[in-house]
Amino acid sequence: MLTDTEKSQLDKQGFTLLPDVIPPDDVGELRRSSMMLAADERASGRGAMYLDDRAQRVWNLVNKGEPFERAIQHPRILGAMEYLLGGDCTLSSFTVNIIGPGAPNGHLHIDYPLRLMPDPRPSFPLVANSVWLLDDFTLENGATRLVPGSHLRLEGGPEPEDNYDDEVQICGTKGSVLIVNGALWHGSSANRTDGDRVGLLGFFCRSFMKPQQDHLKLASNEVISRASPTLRRLLGFNSMPGATP
Numbered sequence: 001m002l003t004d005t006e007k008s009q010l011d012k013q014g015f016t017l018l019p020d021v022i023p024p025d026d027v028g029e030l031r032r033s034s035m036m037l038a039a040d041e042r043a044s045g046r047g048a049m050y051l052d053d054r055a056q057r058v059w060n061l062v063n064k065g066e067p068f069e070r071a072i073q074h075p076r077i078l079g080a081m082e083y084l085l086g087g088d089c090t091l092s093s094f095t096v097n098i099i100g101p102g103a104p105n106g107h108l109h110i111d112y113p114l115r116l117m118p119d120p121r122p123s124f125p126l127v128a129n130s131v132w133l134l135d136d137f138t139l140e141n142g143a144t145r146l147v148p149g150s151h152l153r154l155e156g157g158p159e160p161e162d163n164y165d166d167e168v169q170i171c172g173t174k175g176s177v178l179i180v181n182g183a184l185w186h187g188s189s190a191n192r193t194d195g196d197r198v199g200l201l202g203f204f205c206r207s208f209m210k211p212q213q214d215h216l217k218l219a220s221n222e223v224i225s226r227a228s229p230t231l232r233r234l235l236g237f238n239s240m241p242g243a244t245p
């Protein structure tokens with residue numbers, strides 16, 4: 001599914017930007033649904049706010065509407081994840097990350113659970129993120145920043161408050177998807193515009209790992225009963241210790 005160039009970028013740089021992956025109608029629907037969920041969670045006092053209350057995360061999207069159930073099975077994104085994490089990889093979490101006007105830089109980090117592991121970490125990818133651009137990402141509105149090649153450093157990680165000379169912002173048009181090795185130093189950047197920067201984060205892990213969200217407990221009976229074999233695998237039904245699919 002990935003071209004040789006995209007595979008080589010992932011191997012050497014730790015990221016690749018896939019343009020024009022999500023059709024415009026789907027981008028519109030996913031953005032509208034995301035913003036409605038975010039507003040509902042804020043109104044009910046359950047909004048997961050951070051970055052000085054200027055950014056918001058909505059968790060557990062698989063359970064929050066059929067458009068998200070369909071989206072997370074996108075073959076091109078799964079192809080990229082399977083390249084990095086193996087053909088049986090599973091979903092670790094699916095969230096929307098809204099970087100609002102005035103939000104400062106998000107901390108540079110490596111993804112869960114890599115910082116909890118003893119050094120040196122394995123050199124092969126264990127987790128990977130996909131950042132779905134539901135808006136154009138620009139230098140001004142919070143485009144994801146990252147340090148190319150930093151996934152090859154197998155010890156430690158970035159100092160969260162620091163900036164690095166070799167960090168870059170990844171700009172792109174809505175509908176593109178940025179694939180990031182979870183060991184790459186990355187984070188969102190400051191939003192100096194008056195509009196929201198909306199991105200979905202489809203985060204995946206190897207099948208033997210504990211996911212960031214326990215979809216086997218969180219997914220509703222309704223979602224499970226209509227789940228395709230691919231979605232069941234992503235939710236973790238094929239990777240329960242001691243059980244056969």
Ligand SMILES: O=C(O)CCC(=O)C(=O)O
Pocket residue numbers: 097106111131142143144145186187188189199201
């Ligand atoms: O939204 C972004 O640009 C990246 C956010 C991120 O890396 C994260 O929250 O793990």
